[in-house]
Amino acid sequence: MRRILAQARKELIQIRRDKLALTLALLLPVGLLLLLGTSISLSVTELPIVVQDLDNSSASRSLLDAFRQSITFHVVPWPVTKPPMAAFTANQARAALVIEHGFGRELARGGAGQVQILIDASDSNTAKLIQGYSTQIVAAWNRTAGGAQRLLPVKSHIRLWYNPGRVTKKFYGPGIFVLGLSMFPPLLAALAMSREGEQQTLLQVYVSSIPAHQFLLGKILAFMAIAAAEWSIMMTLLFTFFDLSFAGDPTPFLVASVLYAFCVSSYGTMLGAAIPSQAAAIQAVALGGFLLVFLLSGLIFPVENIPGGLRWLSNFVWGRYYMEIVRDALLEGGGWPAMWFNVVVIGIIGSVFFLLAWRKMRRMQLSI
Amino acid sequence: MTPPASQTDNPVSIHVSELRKSYGAVEAVRGINFEVRQGEIFGLIGPDGAGKTTTFQILAGVMEATSGTATIYNRAARAARQQTGYLTQTFSLYPDLTVAENIRYVGDLRLIPHAEIDERGSRYLKMFDIDRFTDRLAGRLSGGMKQKLALACALVAQPQVLLLDEPTTGVDPVSRREFWDTLAHLALDGLTILVATPYLDEAERCHRVALMYEGTIHQTGTPSELRRSLGAKRLEVHTSALGEAEDALSGHHEGILDVQRFGDRLDVMVPEPVAGQQQVELLLGAAGIPIDNIRVDEPALENTFVAKLRAIGRVVKSPKYPGQHPHRDLMGQVAIGASSLTRHFGAFTAVRDVSVDVKYGEIYGLLGANGAGKTTTIKMLCGLIEPSTGRMELAGERGSLRSRTVRQKLGYMSQKFSLYDDLTVGENLNFFGGVYGLSREEIETKKHWVLEFAGLEGKEAALTASLPGGWKQRVAFGAAIMHEPSVLFLDEPTSGVDPLARRAFWRMINQLADMGTAILVTTHYLEEAEQCNRLGFMVAGSIVAEGTPGGVKRAQTGHLIETVASEPQRAADLLRTEGERWRISLFGDRIHNVTDGDAETSMRETRATLAAAGIAVLEAREIPWSLEDVFISVVEKAKREERLAA
Known part of the structure; x- marks a missing residue:
């Protein structure tokens, strides 16, 4: 135990001495959370749409007003003489609404008026949203101004749960919180470990005959402390700026947080032990800590969206399990019954990282 | 011992x-x-x-x-x-x-x-x-x-x-x-x-x-x-024409085992001192080379090591440098001329009133303890930083020391070799040749020479990182002089190489100097300092002593006494309590004592002091100064004077 604590103390002193690293370790998560937590938003507003009203009747103007009133679209007038596609290529609009000549007259006769909506589908997701919103606007206009009152066989009443205002930052905030914890503690851990190899201080440790597990645990303990500090800072932000609070029993979340700190610190230490070069270790951590957690953990896109060939990978991404736990704790409140499995998996993945690091170091001597 | x-x-x-x-x-x-x-x-x-x-x-x-x-x-x-x-x-x-x-x-x-x-x-x-x-x-x-x-x-x-x-x-x-x-x-x-x-x-x-x-x-x-096992004696031959004398004695002459050139003397290994001395005098006389004096001494450990390496068949070549030697005619003129250089960093004065003249064809060694201001001085001498006050002349230029024409005339080899580890030897040489604007044929000639000097013929495709240190060092040296610099700066050029390779290195450096290159060496290895024609000792930002290796040794006012005592460690400790610590040092069972007074008096006093403590003196004699003794003595005396001044 004494050696473990001595090791941890040494690591913490070293981090404290490196003022730049310490500042970055504590400020970067805040910056990341504020920046990404608020800027990621997949809803669309104020999308420019060009309009060519070839009819210019009261009915057509009323339909245009409906588009103008929507917060989704921002109507941009477009001369009738120019093809609407020119607006797409000039990047002035994402969609175009063309109201055919005779639209008003046809409606007045009780027939179906024709409008054409052209969508720039190069960004497929936005295109889909535009399609949905414009269909909704036209349908709503049909019901009121169009006057085509037909009996609707099914009427659905939709209520939004857990995040009734559909505030996106409440969903992405916790995700970025997990991303921050997956990146910074392992980065520092990997740097500290590979530096020992690079500066040959590891030889001194080898000579001292400290067993590998004590050496590793000491290091991991220090970086768990760093993770705990980052955790506290980011949680404070989530509770204040992001307006979140515990939705139910927070104990699975708290237990998982300790295990997750162990898991990511072990991950960094393992990479540092395997890669005795600081520059290469940074890249390895960035790949695992950032890319995997960012893309394969359901942070932005639901895991179900990942193509089948790759989806199985997400089962091994530690961030995914913690992400579900954090979102559950802050939004849904499912507690132990919903989350016990995730807590166990985080513990298992963390132990695997630790064992791999131990396997690399167990001989406590130069490998060649 | x-x-x-x-x-x-x-x-x-x-x-x-x-x-x-x-x-x-x-x-x-x-x-x-x-x-x-x-x-x-x-x-x-x-x-x-x-x-x-x-x-x-x-x-x-x-x-x-x-x-x-x-x-x-x-x-x-x-x-x-x-x-x-x-x-x-x-x-x-x-x-x-x-x-x-x-x-x-x-x-x-x-x-x-x-x-x-x-x-x-x-x-x-x-x-x-x-x-x-x-x-x-x-x-x-x-x-x-x-x-x-x-x-x-x-x-x-x-x-x-x-x-x-x-x-x-x-x-x-x-x-x-x-x-x-x-x-x-x-x-x-x-x-x-x-x-x-x-x-x-x-x-x-x-x-x-x-x-x-x-x-x-x-x-x-x-x-x-080990020294005895060699069964030879070492003759220190002092002459003004070192290069010619080396040529005259090298080759296979009977009774001469080995010749090595230093900054102001030749060391000649002979099996028997009297006959050897006669042979040396005969050979040099025949070549018309004057001899200042010859001193007989024990061989150094290095001589044993060299003999051992030769016995196992190790050969290090020092092929002739294929150059035009554009600076040959400048021989004897000032290449690096510094007068009263001073450099402040904020309130701290790193270098104080340093004047150095290095002529074309000369090897000048700048020695100093860590923090003595060597690095700052070198940076000023090669024009990397401006002196706060003082004047600099470099390769004939006074004003813009960083101009292209001046830089083209400079060569620099740092102690951490400046080769790219992830390029092959050939690619490195091509790169350095290209940087200095050599033509294709020139690069090929020089490359051939570097590879021969480094003992890497046919291995130019080897990755630089895979070379052992000594080889890499020779390639780095070769790369630094591919463009035939007139002024060459070397930072501990031969630290860590084996004695044979070190000789090859210095043969090469001497060859360049003989062709007119001005060479400035910084080091704190006194084995390297012995190779320089002139030395400057820096202490606390100033040059406190200057001269040939033999000259600075002779210039010592004190005497160096070697004492063999029955209980060396106790004797050394005892003598240290009597005077300043630095004056006493222990070489195995021999005590070196630096005294400012008369040698005989000092020996008598030492004997008395030790006898009072029950330690017998087995042998005591005055010995010639080594550069290390000079260095330490110079540094300590300068420090003492500074303390007195303060």
């Missing part, structure tokens, strides 16, 4: 037998055997790549041997780690921890009780005179202080065996001498010390040494046994 008689009965503490280690196809250690007894200082002497570090790592228990045994007090090295203190080449200190924190951490890892860590830590820091710096970060210590701290860290665990892997690399001569004095003390207390070094002057301070080269130990014995 001979180990004290008692040592031969001491128990064996390190035993190495048929030890082998291979890295893939490379055999780093090829079946070595040696034994070190308790209380002995045993030196493993050899150039970079000899297998010293591998041997140390196995003995420290941090690496497994391929075969053979290495035991410490009859236990496998790995199991005996608690008894071993290991100083790595880089010292393995944590630069971002303070002195005290470093010691505390090592003590904690070895489970030493806290009270003992504190007690031993402060005792050793006091002993090494660094107890004022307890709270300083290790990264901010000078090389000498780092070395002492690393030693303190190793000693906190009270090891029985100390393994020191090139502990004096990057450490200046003053600190180096103190370090060896400390080692002598520790050995007397029963600590066994195994030390690796590429420097043969340090080997003189070991009880016994083993000459190691390419993974094999070629000879083991006390330094004097």
Whole structure:
């Protein structure tokens, strides 16, 4: 135990001495959370749409007003003489609404008026949203101004749960919180470990005959402390700026947080032990800590969206399990019954990282 | 020196037998055997790549041997780690921890009780005179202080065996001498010390040494046994025409074993001094070369090592440099002319009123302890920084020292070679040739020459990173002079290379100088300093002594007395309490004493002092100054004067 604590103390002193690293370790998560937590938003507003009203009747103007009133679209007038596609290529609009000549007259006769909506589908997701919103606007206009009152066989009443205002930052905030914890503690851990190899201080440790597990645990303990500090800072932000609070029993979340700190610190230490070069270790951590957690953990896109060939990978991404736990704790409140499995998996993945690091170091001597 | 008689009965503490280690196809250690007894200082002497570090790592228990045994007090090295203190080449200190924190951490890892860590830590820091710096970060210590701290860290665990892997690399001569004095003390207390070094002057301070080269130990014995084994004498021939004299004596003349050129003399090895001297006089007389004087001395350890390397068939070529020598006609004119250079950094004056003149065709050595201002001076001399006051002339230019034309005339080889590790040797040479704007044919000619000099013919496709240090160093040197610089700056050009390669290096450097190149060498290895035509000693930002190697030795006002006493360590300690510490140093069983007064008086006084303490003086005589003695004496006297002035 004494050696473990001595090791941890040494690591913490070293981090404290490196003022730049310490500042970055504590400020970067805040910056990341504020920046990404608020800027990621997949809803669309104020999308420019060009309009060519070839009819210019009261009915057509009323339909245009409906588009103008929507917060989704921002109507941009477009001369009738120019093809609407020119607006797409000039990047002035994402969609175009063309109201055919005779639209008003046809409606007045009780027939179906024709409008054409052209969508720039190069960004497929936005295109889909535009399609949905414009269909909704036209349908709503049909019901009121169009006057085509037909009996609707099914009427659905939709209520939004857990995040009734559909505030996106409440969903992405916790995700970025997990991303921050997956990146910074392992980065520092990997740097500290590979530096020992690079500066040959590891030889001194080898000579001292400290067993590998004590050496590793000491290091991991220090970086768990760093993770705990980052955790506290980011949680404070989530509770204040992001307006979140515990939705139910927070104990699975708290237990998982300790295990997750162990898991990511072990991950960094393992990479540092395997890669005795600081520059290469940074890249390895960035790949695992950032890319995997960012893309394969359901942070932005639901895991179900990942193509089948790759989806199985997400089962091994530690961030995914913690992400579900954090979102559950802050939004849904499912507690132990919903989350016990995730807590166990985080513990298992963390132990695997630790064992791999131990396997690399167990001989406590130069490998060649 | 001979180990004290008692040592031969001491128990064996390190035993190495048929030890082998291979890295893939490379055999780093090829079946070595040696034994070190308790209380002995045993030196493993050899150039970079000899297998010293591998041997140390196995003995420290941090690496497994391929075969053979290495035991410490009859236990496998790995199991005996608690008894071993290991100083790595880089010292393995944590630069971002303070002195005290470093010691505390090592003590904690070895489970030493806290009270003992504190007690031993402060005792050793006091002993090494660094107890004022307890709270300083290790990264901010000078090389000498780092070395002492690393030693303190190793000693906190009270090891029985100390393994020191090139502990004096990057450490200046003053600190180096103190370090060896400390080692002598520790050995007397029963600590066994195994030390690796590429420097043969340090080997003189070991009880016994083993000459190691390419993974094999070629000879083991006390330094004097090794010297005697050569069965030859060394003639120091002083003449003004060194180059011609070297040519006249080289080749296979009967009765001359070896010729080596230094900065102001030739060393000629002869089997028999009288006949040898006659032969030298005859040969030089026939060539019409005047001789100033000839002095007979014992061979140095280096001569033994060179003979050994030749015996195993090692050859290092120094092919003729294929150049136009555009600066040949400038011979004798000033190439680097500095007058009254001073440089301030804020309130700190790094260099104070330094004047240096280096002529074309001259090799000038700038010596100084760490922090003496050498680096700043060099940067001003090659035009990298501007002096605060003073005038600089470089390669005929006074104003813009950074202009293209001036830079084209300069060459620079740093101690950390400036080659790209991830390029092949050929690509590196092409790159440097291209940077200096050489034509294709020129690059090819020069490349051919560099490869021959480095002994890498046909291996230009080898990755630079894969070359052993000594080879890389020669390629770097070659790359630095591909464009035929008129002024060449060299920073410790031959540290860590084997004696034969060092000779080839200096033959090449002399060749360039003979063709008119001005060469400025910075070093704190006195073996390199001996090779310079003129030397400048820097202390605290000023040049305090200047002259030829022989000149600065003669200029010493004091005398150097060597005393052999019955209890050398006690005698040395006793004499130290009498006068200033630096005046006394212990070389094995011989005490060197620097006295400012009359030699006879000093010897009488020493005899009396020691006799009063019951120590018998077996032998006492005045000996010629070595450059190391000069260096230390000059530095200490300058410091004292500064103190008096303040």
